Amino acid sequence: MLSIFGHEVRAGDMVVLEPPIGKLLGHDTITMPTLVICGKRKGPTLLVTAAIHGDEINGVEIVRRLLYASWARRVRGCLIAIPIVNVFGVMQRSRYLPDRRDLNRCFPGSASGSLGARMAHFLTEDVLKKVDMAIDLHTGAIGRTNLPQIRVSPDNPTAMEMALAFGAPVVLTSELKEGTFRNAGDALGIPVITYEAGEALRYDQPSIIAGVNGVRNVLEQVGMIRTRVRKKKIQPAVAPSSSWVRSPTDGFFRTVTQLGARIRKGDILGYVSGPLKMDETAIVAPFSGIIVGQNQIPQVYEGEALYHVARFERVTEAEAAVDKFQATMTDMIDIRD
Ligand SMILES: [Zn+2]
Structure with a gap:
């Protein structure tokens, strides 16, 4: 049983909840569609968030694909997936909120602050505090593309285990930035990793496929699902700088x-x-x-x-990880996906 947004999600249920997150100027309510899957067996609660930056949409598609993933329905514990956190930004094809603030610099937020502060406060209080760990999905900015990679704080061993399990070819250790979702998680003792892949306003198939696989790999690593061992799992290379x-x-x-x-x-x-x-x-x-x-x-x-x-300390290992990743993606990409 998981209590979230005033709903009780029972063991064995898969529901879509639509909590109000703000209003348009005409007073129409904006909601934040959220997928919640609670397994019949007990386990941790893992959160996946996407589009905190409203133009970074690979994560929207990654979460959509979780709807069809049979393994996602077999979780122990609960999986919460929010495909569009910054609903305002997604509508405007913009990274920012309507007042030009960056939502990912507003955490942990406050109940009486700006729109961004209030949204951040809602996410911190009503979502982040209910989960054991989180994966935040991002892309490069407009005009910049990223090789699929995980950003993680080097000081958080649990987050580092998740980062390595995700299976992106590169794990970049980076210090926490003030105001970010990842920083808010860290302050609460909740490990959060950030997936960065592809470019803003673009769907990128390798980034999407690697993202879906990464969520599955982390669920497996934290004991929420069991899947058959795959030969092609990537051993990521860790970049200290x-x-x-x-x-x-x-x-x-x-x-x-x-x-x-x-x-x-x-x-x-x-x-x-x-x-x-x-x-x-x-x-x-x-x-x-x-x-x-x-x-x-x-x-x-x-x-x-x-x-x-x-x-990297050993760049040849990193090169091998990237080569293996790219070869795996070439095998897996199917334009009909
Ligand atoms: Zn971003």
């Missing part, structure tokens, strides 16, 4: 490498050129690593972030 390679000048950017590539210090990654100039400026890798994020927009200004490069 990462940095951006920035544009050396203004102009038009084109890349000669790609997301997921292993790069070595001194490699030419791409070029920035003028529209009618014969000369062009090479973008040279200042250090070695794996490209885990990449700018997609040709028009760039000097200093603009172009390549997000993760650094």
